[in-house]
Amino acid sequence: MSPSRTVQDPATLPLPPGRQGLPWIGHTLRYVRDPLGLFDEVYAEHGPVSWLGAAGRRWTCLLGPDASEAVFRNADHAFASGPGWSYLVGPFFDRGLMLLDGEEHHRHRRIMQQAFTADRIARSTDAMHGPVDASLDTWRPTGGFAAYPALKELTLDLATRLFMGGTDASPERMAALNRAFVDCVQAATSVVRVPLPGTRWRRGLRGRILLEDFLREHLPRARAVETDDLFSALCHARSEEGEVFTDADVVNHMIFLLMAAHDTSTITLSAMMQHLGQHPDWQDRCRAEVLALGSRPTRADHAALPSLDLVMRESMRLVTPVPVVARQAVKDTAVLGHRIPAGSFVMTAPLFTHHSPEVWRDPERFDPERFAEGRREDKVHRYAWHPFGGGVHKCLGMHFGGAEVLTVMSHLLRRFEWRVDPGYVCPIDYTSLPFPSDGLPVDLRPRPVA
Numbered sequence: 001m002s003p004s005r006t007v008q009d010p011a012t013l014p015l016p017p018g019r020q021g022l023p024w025i026g027h028t029l030r031y032v033r034d035p036l037g038l039f040d041e042v043y044a045e046h047g048p049v050s051w052l053g054a055a056g057r058r059w060t061c062l063l064g065p066d067a068s069e070a071v072f073r074n075a076d077h078a079f080a081s082g083p084g085w086s087y088l089v090g091p092f093f094d095r096g097l098m099l100l101d102g103e104e105h106h107r108h109r110r111i112m113q114q115a116f117t118a119d120r121i122a123r124s125t126d127a128m129h130g131p132v133d134a135s136l137d138t139w140r141p142t143g144g145f146a147a148y149p150a151l152k153e154l155t156l157d158l159a160t161r162l163f164m165g166g167t168d169a170s171p172e173r174m175a176a177l178n179r180a181f182v183d184c185v186q187a188a189t190s191v192v193r194v195p196l197p198g199t200r201w202r203r204g205l206r207g208r209i210l211l212e213d214f215l216r217e218h219l220p221r222a223r224a225v226e227t228d229d230l231f232s233a234l235c236h237a238r239s240e241e242g243e244v245f246t247d248a249d250v251v252n253h254m255i256f257l258l259m260a261a262h263d264t265s266t267i268t269l270s271a272m273m274q275h276l277g278q279h280p281d282w283q284d285r286c287r288a289e290v291l292a293l294g295s296r297p298t299r300a301d302h303a304a305l306p307s308l309d310l311v312m313r314e315s316m317r318l319v320t321p322v323p324v325v326a327r328q329a330v331k332d333t334a335v336l337g338h339r340i341p342a343g344s345f346v347m348t349a350p351l352f353t354h355h356s357p358e359v360w361r362d363p364e365r366f367d368p369e370r371f372a373e374g375r376r377e378d379k380v381h382r383y384a385w386h387p388f389g390g391g392v393h394k395c396l397g398m399h400f401g402g403a404e405v406l407t408v409m410s411h412l413l414r415r416f417e418w419r420v421d422p423g424y425v426c427p428i429d430y431t432s433l434p435f436p437s438d439g440l441p442v443d444l445r446p447r448p449v450a
């Protein structure tokens with residue numbers, strides 16, 4: 001299953017086969033409703049390398065673990081992240097780390113890494129308990145409780161505090177800031193991509209300006225004193241070579257990080273709530289581990305939550321928070337016997353591999369033990385399970401995100417019990433990152449606080 005280590009001479013190879021679908025929109029509507037069905041069809045017809053029309057472009061689809069490996073390993077530096085992603089997410093996350101390439105990306109990543117050390121993540125974990133508890137105090141357990149919007153509010157609140165902590169902004173200003181951030185995220189996937197009055201695009205541009213103004217206004221304070229929040233961490237981060245971020249870098253990175261952290265964590269939490277609700281045996285097992293710890297587990301305590309960790313991995317497999325990853329070929333290259341000409345827009349789909357029967361046994365089944373020692377189905381290929389991507393752009397926040405998810409789940413399991421009909425099939429909207437379009441109704445009950 002391993003792709004060849006060297007890139008073949010592209011000029012000698014055939015172009016990928018493919019299909020346009022409808023003019024301009026191509027297969028966009030099908031993707032939004034059922035990306036897996038679409039990829040399955042494309043793979044059955046053409047194999048791992050093909051192209052399809054979507055969102056006004058011809059996208060070369062590189063499907064399966066070998067094709068993903070070729071993209072992420074990027075042996076001949078042919079695939080650029082910035083131009084691939086900016087076509088999809090617009091100008092709202094300009095110059096965020098994922099939108100940079102080459103030496104510039106490498107330099108920025110070296111600096112940013114200093115804000116994501118194990119020590120910092122441990123301190124952030126301790127700082128999460130207060131806001132998580134406060135947010136859960138507002139939950140009103142009931143049958144049909146809409147878990148997804150409640151989790152989204154919780155993670156947004158948490159991100160604003162952990163990322164921007166220490167600001168003295170009024171609750172109204174913070175609410176406006178949250179709104180601006182949501183406007184940017186929604187604008188990124190809007191159909192109308194010019195700033196006409198009343199459009200999401202225009203609201204997104206305004207949102208970006210508001211976020212920039214807010215961050216610039218608070219920069220001098222974040223620069224003056226080093227505190228535990230991410231804003232301050234970016235202001236003071238210094239690579240081993242002594243490189244630091246400019247003010248503009250800090251602002252751009254903060255806006256991107258808010259986006260990178262927020263929906264991905266929410267989706268993971270909501271998928272875990274769904275599956276634990278449908279599998280009470282797993283819910284009991286995870287709760288027993290949580291209750292054996294103190295009420296405010298530290299990052300080190302997370303090692304004592306092995307069942308919850310298995311559930312997190314399995315949930316990210318089944319509901320892959322970043323279903324596709326975008327790139328653009330900046331020179332001719334070759335993947336699995338096909339020529340990918342310079343200029344091609346390229347996507348690879350962790351979602352597809354995560355559901356592939358060529359990789360997983362009974363892939364649609366919720367079976368966290370597949371990740372347990374003795375089975376380790378994810379070890380069949382380096383890119384069997386890759387919700388955080390791979391290569392030089394591999395998610396920088398994966399440990400931070402893991403700490404957040406385990407912290408929130410620990411509080412949820414301690415404070416609540418919930419059930420979801422075992423036959424429930426979650427309707428997922430893939431317009432942007434995947435989310436349950438019905439809000440994920442769960443039957444939520446309080447537990448006596450232990």
Ligand code: HEM
Pocket residue numbers: 081097098099109257260261262264265268321322325326387388389390392393394395396397398400401402
């Ligand atoms: C918990 C769920 C998360 C998932 C599934 C996830 C997934 C991903 C993926 C797939 C990429 C790679 C995209 C690419 O190759 O083009 C990525 C990049 C990134 N993520 Fe995450 N992410 C998560 C949480 C977070 C959090 C919490 C943060 C920050 C606090 C974060 C920060 C980043 C950054 C900075 C990058 C860009 C890295 C680079 O380009 O060098 N992510 N993430």
